[in-house]
Structure formats: C-alpha cells, structure tokens
Amino acid sequence: MEVTTGLTWLQEKLLQNYFGGKKFSLLYKASVHGFSGVELFRKCCQEAPTMSVIYSRDYVMGVYAQKSYDEIDKCSIILFVLQDTNISKCEMSLQTAWKSGIIWSCQGKLSINLETKDVKMASNIIETLGLPKNDPISIQEYEVFRCEDLLDKRKIQGITMDRESLLSTMRTYKPYGDLVPQVRILLLGPIGAGKSSFFNSVKSVFRGHVTCQALVGSDTSGISKKYRTYSIKDERDGNFLPFILCDTLGLGEKEEGLYTEDVVCILKGHISDRYQFDSMKPITSGHQNYIGYPLVKDRIHCVAFVFDANSVERLSPEIVVKIKSIRREVIKCGIVHVALLTHVDSMNLITKGDLIETDRCVPIKLKREAVQRKFGFALSDILVVSNYTSEWELDPVKDVLILSALRQMVWAADDFLEDLPPKERGRCIWWCRSLRVSTTTSWLLPACIYGIPGSSLSLYVLLPCD
Amino acid sequence: MNMTTRLTWNDEKRLRKLFGNVSLSLLYKSSVHGSGVTDMVQHCSHQGSTITMIYLHHVIIGVFMLGNYPRLWERFEEPHYSFFFPFRSKDNITEMHTFPLNMAPQATDNQLTYYLSAEKVFCLCPHNKTLYLHENVIKSLGLFQRRAPDRYEYLECEVFRVEGVKANLSYMKRIMNVTQHRNRLLEELRAYKLYADWVSKVHILLLGPVGSGKSSFFNSVKSVFHGRVTRQAIVGSDITSITEQYRTYSVKDGISGKSLPFMLCDSMGLDETEGEGLCVDDIPPILKGSIPDRYQFNPHKPITPQHSDFIAFPSLKDGIHCVAYVLDINSINNLSSKMVAKFKQIHKEVLNCGMAHVVLLTKVKNYNEVLQDNFLNMKQSMTSQSQVRNVNNMLGIPIHNILMVENYASEFELDPVKDILILSALKQMLRAADDFLEDVPLEETGNLVPFCPS
Numbered sequence: 069m070e071v072t073t074g075l076t077w078l079q080e081k082l083l084q085n086y087f088g089g090k091k092f093s094l095l096y097k098a099s100v101h102g103f104s105g106v107e108l109f110r111k112c113c114q115e116a117p118t119m120s121v122i123y124s125r126d127y128v129m130g131v132y133a134q135k136s137y138d139e140i141d142k143c144s145i146i147l148f149v150l151q152d153t154n155i156s157k158c159e160m161s162l163q164t165a166w167k168s169g170i171i172w173s174c175q176g177k178l179s180i181n182l183e184t185k186d187v188k189m190a191s192n193i194i195e196t197l198g199l200p201k202n203d204p205i206s207i208q209e210y211e212v213f214r215c216e217d218l219l220d221k222r223k224i225q226g227i228t229m230d231r232e233s234l235l236s237t238m239r240t241y242k243p244y245g246d247l248v249p250q251v252r253i254l255l256l257g258p259i260g261a262g263k264s265s266f267f268n269s270v271k272s273v274f275r276g277h278v279t280c281q282a283l284v285g286s287d288t289s290g291i292s293k294k295y296r297t298y299s300i301k302d303e304r305d306g307n308f309l310p311f312i313l314c315d316t317l318g319l320g321e322k323e324e325g326l327y328t329e330d331v332v333c334i335l336k337g338h339i340s341d342r343y344q345f346d347s348m349k350p351i352t353s354g355h356q357n358y359i360g361y362p363l364v365k366d367r368i369h370c371v372a373f374v375f376d377a378n379s380v381e382r383l384s385p386e387i388v389v390k391i392k393s394i395r396r397e398v399i400k401c402g403i404v405h406v407a408l409l410t411h412v413d414s415m416n417l418i419t420k421g422d423l424i425e426t427d428r429c430v431p432i433k434l435k436r437e438a439v440q441r442k443f444g445f446a447l448s449d450i451l452v453v454s455n456y457t458s459e460w461e462l463d464p465v466k467d468v469l470i471l472s473a474l475r476q477m478v479w480a481a482d483d484f485l486e487d488l489p490p491k492e493r494g495r496c497i498w499w500c501r502s503l504r505v506s507t508t509t510s511w512l513l514p515a516c517i518y519g520i521p522g523s524s525l526s527l528y529v530l531l532p533c534d
Numbered sequence: 535m536n537m538t539t540r541l542t543w544n545d546e547k548r549l550r551k552l553f554g555n556v557s558l559s560l561l562y563k564s565s566v567h568g569s570g571v572t573d574m575v576q577h578c579s580h581q582g583s584t585i586t587m588i589y590l591h592h593v594i595i596g597v598f599m600l601g602n603y604p605r606l607w608e609r610f611e612e613p614h615y616s617f618f619f620p621f622r623s624k625d626n627i628t629e630m631h632t633f634p635l636n637m638a639p640q641a642t643d644n645q646l647t648y649y650l651s652a653e654k655v656f657c658l659c660p661h662n663k664t665l666y667l668h669e670n671v672i673k674s675l676g677l678f679q680r681r682a683p684d685r686y687e688y689l690e691c692e693v694f695r696v697e698g699v700k701a702n703l704s705y706m707k708r709i710m711n712v713t714q715h716r717n718r719l720l721e722e723l724r725a726y727k728l729y730a731d732w733v734s735k736v737h738i739l740l741l742g743p744v745g746s747g748k749s750s751f752f753n754s755v756k757s758v759f760h761g762r763v764t765r766q767a768i769v770g771s772d773i774t775s776i777t778e779q780y781r782t783y784s785v786k787d788g789i790s791g792k793s794l795p796f797m798l799c800d801s802m803g804l805d806e807t808e809g810e811g812l813c814v815d816d817i818p819p820i821l822k823g824s825i826p827d828r829y830q831f832n833p834h835k836p837i838t839p840q841h842s843d844f845i846a847f848p849s850l851k852d853g854i855h856c857v858a859y860v861l862d863i864n865s866i867n868n869l870s871s872k873m874v875a876k877f878k879q880i881h882k883e884v885l886n887c888g889m890a891h892v893v894l895l896t897k898v899k900n901y902n903e904v905l906q907d908n909f910l911n912m913k914q915s916m917t918s919q920s921q922v923r924n925v926n927n928m929l930g931i932p933i934h935n936i937l938m939v940e941n942y943a944s945e946f947e948l949d950p951v952k953d954i955l956i957l958s959a960l961k962q963m964l965r966a967a968d969d970f971l972e973d974v975p976l977e978e979t980g981n982l983v984p985f986c987p988s
Contacts, residue, residue: 071582072697093559094695101580110576114567115537214537214560226543392772399768399776406765427945444771446750447944448763476946483766489828 071097074123074209077430079150081417083119084218086148086155087132089421092119092213099209103182105171108212113138115214120171122180122187123209127151129187129197131172131180132215133162147178149197158196182210218421219465227424227464234471235274239302241310241478244485247493248365250299251481252312254334255408256326256394257374258387259318262410265455266374267313270474271300273467274309278456282315293317295334295343295357311478314368317345319394321386331394335371335401337362364492369481370405371398373445377409377452381438391443402487404480407445408473409435413454413466423465426452451476537566540589540690545623549585551947552630553598553709554699554902558585562693569660569691571606575641578603578693583701587621588658588665589689593677594621595665597656600706603693604641614638615706616648618656620675631676632710663688707907708951715909716950719957720758724787726795726964730971733851735784736796738963739820740894741880742860743873744775744803744811747896750941751860752783752798755960757942758953760788767800769943775803775811780820780829796964799854802831806872809834817880821857821887823848850974856890856967859929863895863938866921874928881929890970892935892963893925901940902951909954912938937962 073080073094084090095118096111112118116136122129132146148157160174173179177190187205194201243251255263264282272278282296296315299308316334317326329350333339343357351358359366373391375383398405412418412432422429436450451473454466539546539560550556561584562577578584579602586597600615617634635655639648648656650668657666665686667677672684699705728736740748749767756764767783770776781800786793801820805811815836819825824845825837837844845852859877861869869877884891898904904916916922917933926933937959940952 071580071695093561095559095561095577216537220538222538223543226547229542229544395770399770400778402768404765404768427947440771444776446765446769446771448942448946449765449770472946479762480765483764487766 071100073097073121073211073213075121075128075211078153079128081430082150082153082155083130083148085417085419087119087215089218089419090119090215091218091421092215094211094213096212097209098182098207098211103185103207103210105182108171108182108210109137112136112212112214115212117215119213119215121211121213122205122207123211124187124205125208127199129205137212145172145174147193147197149199151198154198156197158193160193180207182207218419219424223424224464227468231464231467231471234468234475238274238311238471238474238478239304239309243310243369243478244482245493247485247488248369250308250310250312250365251369251478251485252297252314252365252367253370253372253477253481254314254316254368255372255374256316256331256391257319257408258376258383258391259320261318261374261376262455262457263318263374264315265457266372266408266410266453266470267298267315269453269455269466269470270313271298272456272462273470274300275303276462278459278462293345295339295341295345297341311474311481319387319390321384321390328390328394328397332397332401333358335368335398335403337366337368364485364488368401368403369484370477371403372406372408372451372477373443374408374410375439377412377415377435380409380435381442383442388442395443402484404484404487405445406449406451406477406480407439407443409439409450409452410455411457412452412469420465423454423469426469537563539563539587539692539694541587541594541692542623545621549596549621553585553696554705554712554951555949556699557697558694559697560692561695562691564660564691569663571641571644571646571658571660574646574660574691574693575603575606579605579608581695583696585694585696587692587694589691590665590686591689592622595619595667595675596621598696598706598709599639600701600703601638604638606641606643608641610638615703617706617710618671618675620677630710630713631674633671633674634706634710658691660691704907708902708909711907711909712950712954716953716957719954719961723957723961723964724790724792724794726961728795728964728971729968730974733855733971734795735793736856736964736967736971737782737799737823737852737854738796738856738858738967739799739801739854740858740860741801741812741817742804742894743862743865743869744805745771746803746860746862746865747941747943748803748860749777749800750943751858751894751896751939751956752785752800754939754941754943754952754956755798756783756785757948758956759785759794761948762788763942763946763948775805777802778831780825780827780831782827796960802833804873804876805833806870806876814876814879814883817883819844821854821884821889823850823853854889855970856892856963857884858892858894858937858963859931860894860896861925862897863921864897864899866895866924869928877929888970888973890963890966891931892937892959892966893929893931894959895921895925895936895938896941898938898940898955901938901955904938904955905958909958935962935966 071094095115096108101107101111114136117134120131127149129149135143142162144159144161146157146159148155160177162174171180171182177193179188185207187207255266257263267282268280271281298313302309319326327350333351338359339351340357340359413423415431417431426432432452436447439445439450440447453469453473537560550558561581562574567573567577581603584599584603588595596619598617613636615636617632619630619632635648635650637649639646644659644661646658647654655668655671665688666684740751742748749769752767753765753769756766768776777800783798783800784793802812810833812831813833813836816831819837826843826845829843839846904912906913922933922936925936939955939959
C-alpha cells in the first residue's frame with residue numbers, strides 16, 4: 069500500500085498557507101502503519117512541529133503541535149477543521165497526551181482515541197469550530213506530517229548560488245553567431261501589465277539594488293507614452309549588457325493605446341528610441357524617429373507579451389483579439405515570442421515559498437494552462453515572474469525568477485537569429501563602439517565591418533546587395 | 535534538532551530529477567533520531583520505496599530500495615529489489631553507475647546487511663559509523679580508482695521516501711538505464727552514416743493537421759541535441775495554422791556544432807475545410823523538391839511551375855526521402871471523414887513516389903509507458919491501443935512504423951525518457967529513408983548529377 073497523503077492539493081495548499089508557508093512530510097498513515105499508538109509514536113517521535121490530520125466523513129480536522137509527540141505535556145495545540153475551503157481553529161492547552169492509544173486529551177474538552185477511532189469534544193469547542201452538533205466523529209484515516217518552513221536557510225543558499233550562476237551567464241552571454249552586439253526584446257501587453265516594472269526589475273537585479281528608471285504607474289491610460297529602448301550598463305566593467313529591453317505604450321481597448329501598424333514598424337526596427345507615440349495616427353516614413361533602412365541589430369529579436377497573472381483571464385475580448393492579431397504579425401515577421409506573467413506573487417493561494425519551484429506549484433500550473441487556452445501560446449513559452457514593485461531590497465527568490473525568464477528570452481532571440489535567412493545575415497553590422505557609423509549614411513550597405521581587437525584597423529567587407 | 539537534509543538544495547533537486555521528478559520526504563536522519571539500526575528501522579519500515587543516502591567524506595552512496603524497509607529481523611517472502619549508486623556534488627546528471635540487487639537487506643541489532651549468495655556486499659554498521667562495500671560494488675560504482683579500503687567511515691545517514699511515481703520493477707529498471715540509453719542513442723545519431731552515400735542529408739517531411747505538433751517536433755529534436763528547450767520554429771495554437779511557410783530546418787549538434795545528417799521539412803497544417811491550410815496539390819512539388827525553403831503557402835492556390843521560386847529540375851537528393859504523418863494521438867479516434875479522405879489521397883501520392891513513410895503520434899500523455907524496460911521496442915500494450923490500430927487500418931502503415939512521442943511543449947527542463955522517444959522516432963525515420971534510398975534504381979541515382987543545361 070502506498071504511503072501518500074489523502075489531502076487534495078488544494079487542501080494541502082490551504083493548510084500550508086494557514087500555518088505560515090509550511091512544507092509537509094508525511095511520516096505516519098494509519099491505514100498503512102496500523103491504527104496503533106505505539107506505531108504512531110515510533111514513526112513520529114522527535115519530530116516537531118507536527119500536524120496530525122483526521123479524516124472524517126465530510127471534512128478534515130487536525131491538530132497542529134509545536135512540540136513532538138514524545139514531549140507533549142502541558143503545551144498548547146491548535147485544533148482545526150477544514151470544511152471546503154474554510155479553516156476554523158481553536159487553541160487549547162494540553163494536559164495529558166499519549167496514553168496507550170489516546171493521543172490527545174485536554175481536561176475532558178477533547179479526546180482523540182486512535183485505537184477506538186473516535187473523537188470526543190466539548191460542545192463549546194464543536195460550536196467554535198462550526199461543526200454539526202450531536203454528530204459523532206469517527207476516524208477514517210489518521211496522518212501525521214512533519215512541518216518545515218517552505219523557505220529555509222538551505223534553500224536560500226541554493227537559490228543564491230543559482231542567482232550568481234544565472235547572473236554570470238547573462239553577463240557573458242553572446243548573441244548567436246555574433247550577428248548583433250545586443251539582442252532586442254520587445255515588451256508588449258495591456259496597460260498596467262508590468263512591462264516597465266519588468267525592465268526596472270531586470271535592471272535592479274544587475275545593479276544589486278532596487279532601481280526605478282522607467283516611470284511606473286497604474287494609471288489606466290498607460291504611463292509610457294514614448295517608445296523606449298533600455299540598455300543596462302554593467303556595474304562591474306561599465307560595458308553594456310548583451311540585451312536591450314524595449315518598452316512600449318500599453319495596449320488598450322479600441323482607440324487608446326498602441327496601433328498595430330506601430331508595432332509592425334517597431335518589429336522591423338523602423339522606430340528609434342524616444343519616439344513619442346501619436347494617439348491620432350501611426351508613424352510615417354518621414355518622421356525624424358523613422359529609420360529607413362534598419363539593420364538586423366535594429367530589429368526586434370524576441371517579443372514578450374506581458375500580462376498581469378491576476379487579471380489575464382478577465383481581459384476584454386477586444387484586447388484578446390488585438391493581441392492575437394499582433395501575435396500573427398509577430399509570427400509573420402518570423403520573430404520568436406514568449407508570454408510573461410507578472411505579479412504571480414500576488415496570485416490567490418501563492419506564498420513566497422511557492423516561487424522557488426514554480427513548475428511544481430499547482431495554482432501557477434493552472435494559470436499557465438488557462439493562458440494557453442485563451443491565447444494559444446505553447447505552455448513552454450509561458451514564463452512567470454514577480455516584479456519589484458514595493459520592495460526596498462532585493463530578494464534572491466525573485467531575482468532567480470526574473471533572470472530565468474530573461475535567459476529564456478535571450479535564448480528565444482538566439483533561435484530567431486539562427487533562423488535568419490542567409491541573405492539577411494548580410495545586413496548584420498558589427499557595431500564597433502570606436503567606429504561610429506550612422507545608419508543614415510550607410511548607403512554602401514550591406515557591408516560588414518569587423519573591428520580587430522587591440523588595433524585600430526577595421527576590415528570592411530562589402531556584400532552583394534539583395 | 536534540525537530535521538533538514540545534508541544535501542544542498544541544488545543536489546536535492548538533482549536527485550529528484552535523477553529519479554524521474556519525484557518528491558522526497560525525509561524520514562530519518564541519524565544525527566537527529568539516533569544512529570542505531572533500531573532507530574533507523576523504526577522510522578523507515580513500511581514506508582514504500584526509499585532512498586538511503588550515506589554521506590562519506592568525498593562521495594555519497596545512495597541505496598534505492600523498491601520494496602519496504604525491513605523491520606528488525608524481518609525476512610521478506612516476496613522478491614525485493616534495490617540498487618546502489620554513487621552521488622557526487624558536481625556529478626553530471628547524464629550518467630549513473632548502478633549496482634542492482636534482488637535480495638532484501640537484513641536488519642539486525644547492530645547492522646544493516648545486503649548479501650549476494652551468502653557473501654556480504656554491503657554492510658552499514660551504525661555503532662562505529664562505518665560502511666563496508668564489497669570490491670565488486672566499488673568497481674561497478676566507479677568509486678575510488680586507487681587501491682580501495684573496504685571500510686569507510688561515514689558522517690551521516692539519511693533516508694527519504696520516494697513519492698509521485700508508480701514504483702514498480704519496470705520503473706526501477708528505467709531509472710537505472712535511462713540516462714545511459716539516452717546518451718547511447720544520441721551518440722548513435724550524431725555518428726549516423728547513410729547507406730546511400732550520394733545523399734548528404736535525409737529530408738524528412740512533417741505532414742499533419744493544424745496543431746498536431748509538426749513544428750514542435752522539430753523544436754523537440756533540436757532541444758535534445760542542444761541540451762535545452764529551444765523554440766526556433768514558432769509554435770502555438772490558433773484556429774488556423776501558425777506555420778504558413780514551407781521551412782526546411784537542418785539541426786546542428788549543440789556540442790560539436792556539426793550539422794546532423796537530416797533535415798526536417800515543416801509544412802503548413804492540413805485543414806478539413808477547402809481553402810484553409812495546406813493545399814493537397816502543393817504536396818507533389820514538395821515531395822519532388824520543387825518548393826524552396828521559406829515559400830509562403832497560399833491555401834487557395836497551389837504553386838505552379840510559373841512561380842518565380844519554383845525549382846524546375848530538382849534532383850532526387852533535394853526531394854523528400856521520408857514522410858512523417860504527424861497526428862495528435864488524442865484526436866485519432868475522432869478524425870473527421872474529410873480529414874481521413876485527405877490523408878488517404880496524400881498517402882496515395884506518397885506511395886506513387888515509392889517514398890518511405892512513418893506515422894508520428896504526438897501528445898502521448900503516458901509517454902513513460904510507451905517503450906519496454908530496455909527502451910528497444912514498443913510495449914505490446916501500446917501497440918494494441920485503439921489509436922494505433924486505427925492508424926494502422928486507415929493508412930495501412932505497419933505498426934513498427936507508427937512512432938510515439940511527447941514533444942517539449944510544456945516544460946523548460948529536458949526529460950531523458952522524452953529524449954529517448956524523440957531520438958528513437960528520428961532513428962526509425964532515418965532507417966526508413968535509408969531503405970527507400972537503397973531501393974532507388976541505379977539509373978535514377980545516375981540522374982542525380984547536378985542538372986546542367988545542355
């Protein structure tokens with residue numbers, strides 16, 4: 069017989085959250101190990117704190133004790149009842165425990181007898197717990213769990229190590245085939261989804277403290293009115309990090325917000341930094357921010373559709389249609405895209421401890437599946453993060469989520485660059501910082517300029533026009 | 535008193551992954567519960583499958599026990615299986631040395647012992663904190679190259695219960711062999727040499743309904759060779775096909791960067807309504823190699839020889855050598871008659887060309903159970919499934935050419951069992967193509983000299 073808990077994931081999650089982000093390890097299960105006090109004592113001695121769960125016909129009740137079974141004597145315990153999704157509790161102090169099969173007994177107020185499988189409670193306790201009166205409680209199953217913190221020192225250490233290795237891989241990352249110096253990641257999404265916050269969070273992780281360069285707000289009309297391309301300078305050597313995050317105006321319903329035409333121009337690299345979006349019309353080729361002949365490095369290499377995990381299912385049909393049509397455009401341009409769910413930390417049922425292993429967390433899994441159904445993204449393209457919005461200090465758990473998402477995005481950009489048709493690779497220019505070549509004067513394009521490190525020589529290679 | 539394991543968080547995650555994404559519950563820790571055999575056995579007996587980790591100075595010796603932990607002096611009537619494995623902090627997850635045993639250990643007052651035909655092979659003596667290992671065990675675990683002592687002092691001993699898998703003998707055999715088998719397959723495919731040496735790359739065409747996972751299969755293949763989940767082919771689901779171009783993808787090996795001897799040709803999805811999805815009339819030119827990479831399909835109008843991109847005289851080596859019909863296994867029993875008719879029509883075309891063909895069933899949820907324990911063949915229970923028989927009847931494709939995979943579409947981490955299925959499918963396709971190429975009459979191979987205008 070298998071030793072697995074009879075609690076559903078939801079029941080387990082509710083109890084985990086109720087007792088302050090705990091992880092449960094099942095130690096004893098009566099139907100397997102026998103309804104015997106001796107056996108229970110053997111399996112659970114020297115374990116604390118513990119949670120003992122009693123399965124009755126219609127509900128689950130239990131006892132949470134700070135001290136271990138062999139020490140319990142004059143300590144306080146928490147008696148709880150879980151009905152549907154409601155937990156009611158009653159704290160009491162214990163007088164005697166552990167008397168040949170009787171597990172708990174508190175001055176006649178409570179007695180739980182494992183061997184005769186029955187529970188007796190004083191009427192006032194029954195009332196506090198909201199249980200039906202005059203209904204005998206029988207024990208159908210009895211389980212004991214050890215409770216540990218979901219997030220302990222050992223895990224924090226492991227996560228901090230993960231963060232360091234992710235940070236260094238991101239710092240030393242080189243775009244595929246050195247086709248571009250930096251990959252461009254475009255953040256698209258509804259107003260208030262957390263696009264600018266994501267940039268701020270990424271920057272904060274690399275800076276080592278919380279920064280807030282991009283103005284963030286939850287104003288309904290979208291705070292970012294300008295198209296911004298953000299490069300991040302690495303604190304250590306002053307070089308720019310190998311990626312650029314491009315922040316846009318949020319997508320709104322109907323008239324307000326970003327035009328699809330503008331998005332296409334951005335994707336192809338026609339729009340330069342700080343372009344002021346015009347709410348009346350999309351950009352035209354005569355505009356001073358319009359780049360006529362964009363190079364591969366000016367183009368978008370990966371698109372991230374950003375959604376607030378809490379409101380993504382309630383997005384209006386208009387927005388959904390708009391996003392789907394933009395996604396079609398993105399696919400038409402051959403650009404790889406991912407979806408980014410922000411604010412997962414404030415999702416229902418989620419505690420900080422869940423963020424260390426998001427792929428094992430059922431509510432997050434369900435959310436990703438819901439987004440897949442609604443928009444048709446592949447599940448592996450749906451990433452989750454928790455942005456820095458109200459914190460003063462960095463948190464390694466959030467950092468790892470942010471960096472992992474970023475790594476998936478640069479990998480996606482790599483996949484795009486690898487997929488580039490050979491004739492377009494000619495439009496890649498090796499952008500040497502010492503060698504300023506402005507795009508408007510590069511009439512001899514396409515050409516490759518190779519800067520030779522350590523010398524002032526440059527190699528110009530002219531490629532046949534396509 | 536601190537009941538946390540000595541393993542680091544990353545090692546714990548690695549261990550869980552090694553055993554097939556299981557959950558681990560710490561049941562016993564010698565420094566907390568007391569180091570005697572009695573203490574150990576009292577916490578661990580009858581808890582299901584367990585892993586015992588014994589921490590030596592430089593390495594951890596693990597013991598996986600499929601059956602229950604014994605009580606003191608308990609003798610098991612039924613067979614009992616275990617294996618030993620070494621676990622190092624910096625070990626690569628891709629290889630696991632094991633030493634299997636089919637005898638239950640014996641727990642006495644002061645030691646826990648494994649015997650193999652009356653000879654002691656493993657003995658844990660908690661009273662002086664030593665571990666005895668037979669030299670054969672040391673050798674097969676690849677431990678201690680130099681002259682090894684047979685007794686090791688250990689620091690601590692922990693026992694975990696393994697949860698979240700169907701723990702049976704077949705599971706244990708898989709866990710022991712899965713990484714080795716995956717690596718062997720990968721090596722085999724990296725070094726794959728085509729029988730017909732006049733073809734440098736086998737062209738495999740993926741054909742199937744919208745959303746059946748054609749592009750995902752390419753991504754999955756690439757992911758296996760790159761060691762991370764990749765997404766070069768854009769995937770997703772929508773009412774109409776996400777793929778609208780004809781793409782021929784070659785895959786490079788992630789380590790050596792060498793090009794692999796096959797190309798996966800991804801087409802637009804088939805749709806049962808006319809004027810949607812891939813045109814059936816586009817298929818013959820694809821098979822012959824007349825359609826170039828990145829050709830934009832037009833669902834209403836098939837390509838004509840007048841089209842500027844049309845390749846008029848393709849050679850046999852540019853054409854398709856193997857067709858893989860990609861189908862979602864969950865949708866087979868309710869394929870519409872229109873779709874079936876379309877498939878039959880296409881299959882006729884493929885048969886006309888005498889081309890190799892296989893069926894690739896995707897989205898196999900119980901993919902863990904597709905292959906036999908030695909990963910060489912499909913299980914009887916899978917081949918007798920109604921979906922497989924349906925495909926077999928519908929297109930008359932022999933069962934050994936009906937392949938099953940689960941694409942990488944939902945997770946970020948690679949899974950060796952999925953890898954094996956993907957690689958095995960690929961291997962079968964290459965073999966089928968090789969058979970086809972071998973069968974090509976000599977005079978046709980003669981025509982393969984690059985076409986030169988007279």
